[in-house]
Amino acid sequence: xxxxxxxxxxxxxxxxxxxxxxxxxxxxxxxxxxxxxxxxxxxxxxxxxxxxxxxxxxxxxxxxxxxxxxxxxxxxxxxxxxxxxxxxxxxxxxxxxxxxxxxxxxxxxxxxxxxxxxxxxxxxxxxxxxxxxxxxxxxxxxxxxxxxxxxxxxxxxxxxxxxxxxxxxxxxxxxxxxxxxxxxxxxxxxxxxxxxxxxxxxxxxxxxxxxxxxxxxxxxxxxxxxxxxxxxxxxxxxxxxxxxxxxxxxxxxxxxxxxxxxxxxxxxxxxxxxxxxxxxxxxxxxxxxxxxxxxxxxxxxxxxxxxxxxxxxxxxxxxxxxxxxxxxxxxxxxxxxxxxxxxxxxx
Amino acid sequence: xxxxxxxxxxxxxxxxxxxxxxxxxxxxxxxxxxxxxxxxxxxxxxxxxxxxxxxxxxxxxxxxxxxxxxxxxxxxxxxxxxxxxxxxxxxxxxxxxxxxxxxxxxxxxxxxxxxxxxxxxxxxxxxxxxxxxxxxxxxxxxxxxxxxxxxxxxxxxxxxxxxxxxxxxxxxxxxxxxxxxxxxxxxxxxxxxxxxxxxxxxxxxxxxxxxxxxxxxxxxxxxxxxxxxxxxxxxxxxxxxxxxxxxxxxxxxxxxxxxxxxxxxxxxxxxxxxxxxxxxxxxxxxxxxxxxxxxxxxxxxxxxxxxxxxxxxxxxxxxxxxxxxxxxxxxxxxxxxxxxxxxxxxx
Numbered sequence: 001x002x003x004x005x006x007x008x009x010x011x012x013x014x015x016x017x018x019x020x021x022x023x024x025x026x027x028x029x030x031x032x033x034x035x036x037x038x039x040x041x042x043x044x045x046x047x048x049x050x051x052x053x054x055x056x057x058x059x060x061x062x063x064x065x066x067x068x069x070x071x072x073x074x075x076x077x078x079x080x081x082x083x084x085x086x087x088x089x090x091x092x093x094x095x096x097x098x099x100x101x102x103x104x105x106x107x108x109x110x111x112x113x114x115x116x117x118x119x120x121x122x123x124x125x126x127x128x129x130x131x132x133x134x135x136x137x138x139x140x141x142x143x144x145x146x147x148x149x150x151x152x153x154x155x156x157x158x159x160x161x162x163x164x165x166x167x168x169x170x171x172x173x174x175x176x177x178x179x180x181x182x183x184x185x186x187x188x189x190x191x192x193x194x195x196x197x198x199x200x201x202x203x204x205x206x207x208x209x210x211x212x213x214x215x216x217x218x219x220x221x222x223x224x225x226x227x228x229x230x231x232x233x234x235x236x237x238x239x240x241x242x243x244x245x246x247x248x249x250x251x252x253x254x255x256x257x258x259x260x261x262x263x264x265x266x267x268x269x270x271x272x273x274x275x276x277x278x279x280x281x282x283x284x285x286x287x288x289x290x291x292x293x294x295x296x297x298x299x300x301x302x303x304x305x306x307x308x309x310x311x312x313x314x315x316x317x318x319x320x321x322x323x324x325x326x327x328x329x330x331x332x333x334x335x336x337x338x339x340x341x342x343x344x345x346x347x
Numbered sequence: 348x349x350x351x352x353x354x355x356x357x358x359x360x361x362x363x364x365x366x367x368x369x370x371x372x373x374x375x376x377x378x379x380x381x382x383x384x385x386x387x388x389x390x391x392x393x394x395x396x397x398x399x400x401x402x403x404x405x406x407x408x409x410x411x412x413x414x415x416x417x418x419x420x421x422x423x424x425x426x427x428x429x430x431x432x433x434x435x436x437x438x439x440x441x442x443x444x445x446x447x448x449x450x451x452x453x454x455x456x457x458x459x460x461x462x463x464x465x466x467x468x469x470x471x472x473x474x475x476x477x478x479x480x481x482x483x484x485x486x487x488x489x490x491x492x493x494x495x496x497x498x499x500x501x502x503x504x505x506x507x508x509x510x511x512x513x514x515x516x517x518x519x520x521x522x523x524x525x526x527x528x529x530x531x532x533x534x535x536x537x538x539x540x541x542x543x544x545x546x547x548x549x550x551x552x553x554x555x556x557x558x559x560x561x562x563x564x565x566x567x568x569x570x571x572x573x574x575x576x577x578x579x580x581x582x583x584x585x586x587x588x589x590x591x592x593x594x595x596x597x598x599x600x601x602x603x604x605x606x607x608x609x610x611x612x613x614x615x616x617x618x619x620x621x622x623x624x625x626x627x628x629x630x631x632x633x634x635x636x637x638x639x640x641x642x643x644x645x646x647x648x649x650x651x652x653x654x655x656x657x658x659x660x661x662x663x664x665x666x667x668x669x670x671x672x673x674x675x676x677x678x679x680x681x682x683x684x685x686x687x688x689x690x691x692x693x694x
Contacts, residue, residue, distance in 0.1 A: 160670055165635035169643050212633055213614050214650075246594055247612060265594060267560050286559055288512035296516050303561075323507055 024321030140198025209244020264319030371668030446502030487545025556591020611666030
């Protein structure tokens with residue numbers, strides 16, 4: 001591998017600088033991505049390995065990140081479990097026209113063989129891995145069982161999450177049946193991704209933060225733990241990113257993951273004090289800072305590097321996905337600033 | 348005063364049970380509120396003291412809460428400062444068609460005399476106070492300078508808050524000029540509310556949680572402190588509610604407020620350990636739990652009471668506003684459960 005800084009940092013091994021990648025780095029802010037999307041709709045892009053590989057590698061070429069993350073969507077797994085998934089251009093996010101609303105709906109879901117139903121993801125990973133040819137490591141990913149369940153029960157993104165909350169409070173046993181099924185499906189899916197070429201895994205728990213701390217432990221964290229325990233990692237590090245869950249850093253560190261992803265509402269220095277040398281940390285710049293002037297971007301990068309301080313175990317990233325209207329030059333300056341400013345912390 | 352449990356709890360004095368009210372308790376979930384709204388649009392309701400008083404008192408009669416909060420909107424103050432405010436039925440929330448986007452826009456804002464430009468609020472408070480006739484205390488409120496600035500710069504609610512973030516990162520000096528102006532306007536406004544009859548004040552910092560902790564301190568908390576210092580409280584307790592700011596409970600306790608409002612992502616037992624006997628705590632049940640069956644509502648009430656434990660200094664509330672499609676009977680059961688289950692903690 002030409003550049004293994006990302007994998008080394010995941011394992012808290014020394015690197016010459018702090019490696020950096022961006023959540024949603026293969027995305028709309030890149031003209032090259034928009035050019036590919038002009039030829040194929042979103043799901044076709046996810047399901048066509050040659051195109052998925054092409055956009056996965058774009059940010060490695062264009063903004064010089066230290067890792068690639070496979071282009072896909074967290075909702076392909078509920079689709080593979082038997083739910084109809086619709087992504088229409090310019091009509092909000094993806095949605096399930098028939099969300100889960102009864103125990104019958106939940107019983108009907110099956111646990112898919114990922115090498116069959118999600119073969120397109122595995123093919124995209126293998127192809128990307130070959131095309132990357134060792135330049136940087138390739139990350140695979142999945143939504144957490146809780147986050148997938150939220151989408152599957154609500155039918156789409158939500159403000160108040162009425163239906164999934166009704167499920168966990170009124171019918172907790174049924175919620176656990178759904179989450180256990182999802183945990184099994186996700187661990188098979190992640191094992192297959194690693195087998196197909198993913199060298200690290202990120203679990204996205206986008207909606208863990210809508211829960212009370214007790215409910216977060218019972219309905220989200222517990223199933224993240226199960227996924228990690230049941231995934232055949234073959235040594236690939238696992239990153240757990242729970243948005244808006246700064247309250248539970250200590251508990252996330254005990255899930256068996258190697259890295260905790262941090263949003264921007266947590267002070268990375270405080271997080272480091274909490275986790276000690278148990279796990280590495282990834283993050284955590286406010287994505288809206290990339291709207292700012294290059295000198296402000298650099299100043300904020302320096303501030304986060306200083307909070308983390310000397311030593312290994314930090315992967316620089318945004319605290320959430322890069323926004324679609326960020327100027328490419330700002331993303332490039334972000335990556336450049338991390339690499340230039342971080343070397344002094346790695347002597 | 349017939350029922351002073353709320354005011355006593357704000358000051359951590361003994362009460363026979365834990366007093367309870369609900370954010371947005373004068374709202375759409377009440378058929379009696381919808382009947383009034385059928386006759387008057389939202390802003391007319393805010394600006395007609397007889398109607399505002401009527402809906403303010405409704406939840407005292409209907410669901411038996413221990414405090415009334417004046418019916419109004421946080422955005423009447425930017426309107427009084429010179430901005431056009433539009434609230435159209437069924438077209439999303441309120442909006443400013445000409446948001447603040449330049450230093451000229453900010454310079455043009457004036458600090459209004461609240462007894463003139465916001466006389467309708469003062470009249471509504473005086474009238475409500477008379478009509479309540481000492482049954483329960485009356486709460487006045489304002490948005491925090493940061494939350495007001497966010498709406499004024501974005502023009503409406505936002506997902507990413509691009510423009511206000513650009514302002515604070517690219518032009519921090521200009522942001523401070525705006526926030527200082529707002530702090531002055533808000534403290535005059537709150538002083539006038541207390542003068543007009545408000546017996547407690549709540550400051551809503553709905554958008555404090557979109558910031559990094561450093562930015563929260565610099566752009567939000569600092570101005571909440573300024574508001575509290577400059578408000579003539581005449582002994583009225585001040586509640587500070589910063590949504591999604593569980594990370595800064597300790598700092599919020601040092602603003603000079605008497606009560607901290609908690610959303611549901613904070614464990615109230617942990618918060619109590621952090622603040623000790625410096626301030627009272629208000630909250631913190633997940634508002635979506637009111638969708639659940641009455642026995643679940645009661646169980647969650649008991650769980651929060653147990654976390655707070657014995658003693659005074661707790662005002663029960665939801666962790667955010669009551670949702671518009673909650674059954675009234677569930678709201679009533681919530682209030683009943685708090686009163687019935689809490690007495691054992693006040694022996």
